[in-house]
Amino acid sequence: ERAQNDDVTRRRTFSRCVDAATRPSALTVDDAGPPYYEALCRAKLGELDGVVESVWMLGKLRTLLSESYTRDPDFAWRGADRFWGTVITRTPSVLLFMNGASLDDGERFFKLSLEHTPSLATTSVLYAELMERRGDIEAARALLLRASTLHSDDDEIEAWNRFERPHAVHRLARLEAR
16 A cells, blocks of 8 residues: 555656646746656656556657757756666667667667766666666676765765665665675
């Protein structure tokens, strides 16, 4: 029952996020944030429905991320690149193939994000997920170890790192237990 309540709460939260991102007051011609956050929250809603059930929204996500990227490719520390790397990582192989994508594309997106902001632990944690899916446990382990100890002089990035480090430690422990 708790998991079901958590899903209801998540769905309500991500729906509110979509509403906020699409509110007329949020929309400006040059701000990359609204389309980025709308795409991010729509994708999180899609995760609650399951990848196969939410594949229909890829076109909308592509449009939103393209709009955000056009306005500012560096927004959210190359968040659009991290977003696509994550989508590719979590999409079943057959759907990737049908859309002309591969895990190599996901890796390319993560590398772009890491190049731009090497001090953001989130990218390394997500990239480790892709490497684990590929079966490259050593690369996944190295990325998680890096993320678990990563610090930044930028206060905003460091705040995100403090949030992400425990996830990296938890996933690293799970890998080590294999």
